[in-house]
Amino acid sequence: MGKSDYREESGLADRVLDPNKLIGRYQIASLLRPALFLILACSMVSPGFAADAEPAEYSGKGADTCLKCHDEDNEYPVLPVFRTGHGERNDSRSPMAILQCETCHGPAGNHTEKVKQGEIRAPIRAFGSGAWTPVTEQNAICLKCHNDTNRINWHGGIHETESVACADCHQTHARRDPMLTARNQVEKCNQCHLKQKAEFYRRSSHPLRFDKMRCSDCHNAHGSFGDKLIRTATKNELCNQCHAEKRGPVLWPHAPVLEDCTLCHNSHGSVNNALLNKRPPFLCQQCHNNAGHPSPLYSGDGLPGGSVPSQRKFLLARSCLNCHSQVHGSNHPSGVKLLR
Ligand code: HEC
Ligand code: HEC
Ligand code: HEC
Ligand code: HEC
Ligand code: HEC
Ligand code: HEC
Ligand code: HEC
Ligand code: HEC
Ligand code: HEC
Ligand code: HEC
Known part of the structure; x- marks a missing residue:
């Protein structure tokens, strides 16, 4: 208008x-x-x-x-x-x-x-x-002037259907709109998203609480073509924007890496290293039960002082990654088992 x-x-x-x-x-x-x-x-x-x-x-x-x-x-x-x-x-x-x-x-x-x-x-x-x-009446007023590409998916997006007002996030009578600075934006989103707020305080997390990133690096709060308001069409496309070295293609790819980074990583934060959903070996054992080498149920017996010393290499330090270090795929001619 x-x-x-x-x-x-x-x-x-x-x-x-x-x-x-x-x-x-x-x-x-x-x-x-x-x-x-x-x-x-x-x-x-x-x-x-x-x-x-x-x-x-x-x-x-x-x-x-x-x-x-x-x-x-x-x-x-x-x-x-x-x-x-x-x-x-x-x-x-x-x-x-x-x-x-x-x-x-x-x-x-x-x-x-x-x-x-x-x-x-x-x-x-x-x-x-x-x-x-x-x-709906309020938002229509704002959209009269702001119905552009950034809000092309507003209608039908989760914030619209949950009756979130433009003014819940934006502040008109402020010198600087809170959505446009990292700290204020994260604070505002977190007011409604407490679970995510907690995730960013975990031991390993994307550095939002240090004002180095913001929610809108990954999400378009106005709606998106992708799932979960993600800016890009797929999750991997999103992760690869900043972690380009994981994009490949590589000689010996690891199937789940091509499929979806979040099969192993929590995008927000985790109590494990490197935002991992689970610690190896448990992470790997979700999919690999009958690997070519023994894959028993690991327990405290495999730890130092325990009764099964042969299990140590599977449990200590980086666990499966002690040997399979190239978990994102390998470019080594003989890296088919992701060992190098
Ligand atoms: C009559 C048209 C009009 C209406 C209605 C309107 N805006 Fe704007 N808005 C503008 C213009 C013009 C700008 C400045 C754009 C620029 O500088 O490029 C702007 C800028 C903005 C910005 C960017 C602020 C910044 O500092 O860069 C935000 C956020 C915004 N508007 C939100 C809203 C919200 C929320 C509403 C409803 C409460 C609204 N607008 C209603 C015309 C409008
Ligand atoms: C859930 C929070 C949230 C809601 C609700 C929201 N916005 Fe935004 N808005 C943001 C964030 C975050 C940014 C900055 C990052 C970006 O551009 O995506 C932003 C940026 C903007 C900008 C400035 C940048 C641009 O795209 O021109 C305008 C204008 C704007 N929003 C308008 C609106 C209007 C109109 C509505 C309601 C229909 C609305 N917003 C609802 C979070 C929100
Ligand atoms: C771009 C749209 C826009 C314009 C122009 C605008 N306002 Fe607002 N006004 C808002 C929004 C949105 C809020 C809700 C709080 C906020 O975003 O800061 C608000 C809040 C208010 C409030 C507080 C309402 C309450 O709930 O207590 C008053 C009073 C007010 N505006 C008066 C004015 C006056 C006076 C002017 C002209 C000088 C004006 N506004 C211009 C959008 C606008
Ligand atoms: C004669 C004094 C006076 C004038 C002039 C005036 N207002 Fe108000 N306005 C008030 C008072 C007092 C309130 C507090 C709410 C109430 O008691 O009704 C108020 C409340 C508001 C609110 C909050 C409404 C709500 O329901 O939360 C907005 C927005 C607002 N005014 C905007 C404006 C705008 C825009 C203008 C100019 C077109 C304007 N006012 C002119 C006295 C005035
Ligand atoms: C006023 C409260 C409010 C604010 C502020 C808010 N949201 Fe939401 N958001 C909701 C509600 C309600 C839902 C739907 C229920 C849910 O999933 O928690 C939602 C859902 C989401 C979803 C999940 C989408 C899905 O499909 O499951 C994402 C992602 C999201 N919001 C991101 C953001 C971001 C980023 C910001 C800040 C820019 C933000 N929200 C600010 C209320 C809010
Ligand atoms: C590094 C990118 C990234 C950042 C930064 C980010 N998110 Fe997310 N978010 C995602 C991805 C990817 C998903 C989808 C997760 C999935 O499907 O497993 C998601 C999912 C969500 C969901 C849906 C529920 C859930 O947890 O799966 C909400 C709500 C959400 N994010 C809110 C936020 C808020 C609020 C912020 C800022 C404080 C934020 N996100 C910052 C990437 C990010
Ligand atoms: C906007 C850029 C950006 C996007 C998008 C992004 N990241 Fe990150 N990521 C970072 C930054 C910055 C760090 C922190 C690096 C540091 O601390 O040195 C990081 C750290 C990580 C780490 C931890 C590194 C470590 O050594 O602990 C993992 C794992 C990770 N990201 C995975 C992902 C995944 C999965 C996605 C997609 C859901 C994603 N990232 C999307 C910027 C991004
Ligand atoms: C099969 C599980 C799995 C998948 C899928 C996966 N990762 Fe990882 N990722 C790991 C493990 C395990 C580590 C820890 C490596 C270590 O300790 O050296 C890791 C570490 C990382 C790190 C930090 C250390 C480094 O190598 O830079 C980043 C960044 C990362 N992953 C990004 C991604 C991205 C982006 C994707 C999707 C393209 C992805 N990961 C998919 C298991 C996975
Ligand atoms: C989400 C399921 C999933 C997770 C989690 C997973 N993988 Fe895989 N992995 C696969 C699939 C699927 C293949 C391809 C199997 C094939 O081609 O037969 C594969 C292949 C492999 C291969 C090569 C096998 C071969 O025969 O060439 C190795 C080694 C491997 N994974 C190790 C790991 C390690 C170590 C972890 C933990 C860090 C892990 N995987 C986590 C699904 C997973
Ligand atoms: C001590 C080193 C070492 C550790 C620790 C290790 N692996 Fe392996 N793994 C190997 C070697 C060597 C091969 C190649 C065997 C071959 O080519 O016959 C292999 C093969 C595999 C294969 C391919 C199976 C096949 O039939 O070719 C998978 C899957 C695998 N490992 C998963 C895992 C998982 C999951 C863990 C952690 C629970 C793990 N590995 C821990 C050394 C190790």
């Missing part, structure tokens, strides 16, 4: 807002009122808009009207919005160049009027999944 669409919807089509002035001096011409009413009535039945919301009208008042009450002394300081792309009055794509605060917060009606004692202030659209405005 472009700027002119907003003007039409708001009934302010013929009024040009001087982008250099904060003061929105335009009043809704009484002639336009019937047209405005029709358009608003239509927008109420279009999907994404609450059918039961009061058909408030755009006040057409600029930001300065709002700022009379919502200033920096307020419980919720709104001014930082002017230090973001959303407050850029000289950028015709910006909400501030269109209906200013009402572009996002919607028709204010007489929310901006003084109220007498005992009277209730007219409601105005609020954001976040705790707000009274339905999440």
